[in-house]
Amino acid sequence: DSGVTQTPKHLITATGQRVTLRCSPRSGDLSVYWYQQSLDQGLQFLIQYYNGEERAKGNILERFSAQQFPDLHSELNLSSLELGDSALYFCASTREGGDSLATDTQYFGPGTRLTVL
Amino acid sequence: AQKITQTQPGMFVQEKEAVTLDCTYDTSDPSYGLFWYKQPSSGEMIFLIYQGSYDQQNATEGRYSLNFQKARKSANLVISASQLGDSAMYFCAMRETTDSWGKLQFGAGTQVVVTP
Numbered sequence: 001d002s003g004v005t006q007t008p009k010h011l012i013t014a015t016g017q018r019v020t021l022r023c024s025p026r027s028g029d030l031s032v033y034w035y036q037q038s039l040d041q042g043l044q045f046l047i048q049y050y051n052g053e054e055r056a057k058g059n060i061l062e063r064f065s066a067q068q069f070p071d072l073h074s075e076l077n078l079s080s081l082e083l084g085d086s087a088l089y090f091c092a093s094t095r096e097g098g099d100s101l102a103t104d105t106q107y108f109g110p111g112t113r114l115t116v117l
Numbered sequence: 118a119q120k121i122t123q124t125q126p127g128m129f130v131q132e133k134e135a136v137t138l139d140c141t142y143d144t145s146d147p148s149y150g151l152f153w154y155k156q157p158s159s160g161e162m163i164f165l166i167y168q169g170s171y172d173q174q175n176a177t178e179g180r181y182s183l184n185f186q187k188a189r190k191s192a193n194l195v196i197s198a199s200q201l202g203d204s205a206m207y208f209c210a211m212r213e214t215t216d217s218w219g220k221l222q223f224g225a226g227t228q229v230v231v232t233p
Contacts (some may be wrong), residue, residue, distance in 0.1 A: 002161075002163075043210075043221075045220040045222070045224040056220060058220060082226075105167055108154070108164070
């Protein structure tokens, strides 16, 4: 158990809908990263938050947004869902903000498996 | 351009044997970290081992060791004495200190099947 929690574990929805994925980082971790794992694109970085502020953006679609709350949990919002958004969505957390010497291991949550029908 | 390359899409290994999973990387950053993660069929990503670019010695964690060859830009994972529970997908990842607050960049993964 990494200490990172994600809910829900599975989500099935229809095209055009909107969903919210939730992540609670490990106790004491300030930084949250979101990743998408799909069959055709592999594991891709989406977005990072540190202590409530957005710090980095990767291949995140405009239909997707995220935020990190004062209690440090984070939510990833996916809207106008398409079939191609079906994927496993991970969040990972680290203690620091990513500016240390590449030593801050990212611990992953169990993921949310999203199926868009 | 692909930053992490894992050339072995899949491999079979017999129980109790050692297996080496290849990983090459591409970076011009002098400071970076290399990570290996395991993803069993249940889906979770489990951190296995870390190697820093300035580390003088190869990293080891139990049955996992990293064969780090900096000049060749390779960071191969060695699993000794394979067990049935080692059957999983294995991902090599890199984190560069100058890039985007330390996002991980992953390879395509290697599927390992351990047979009795």
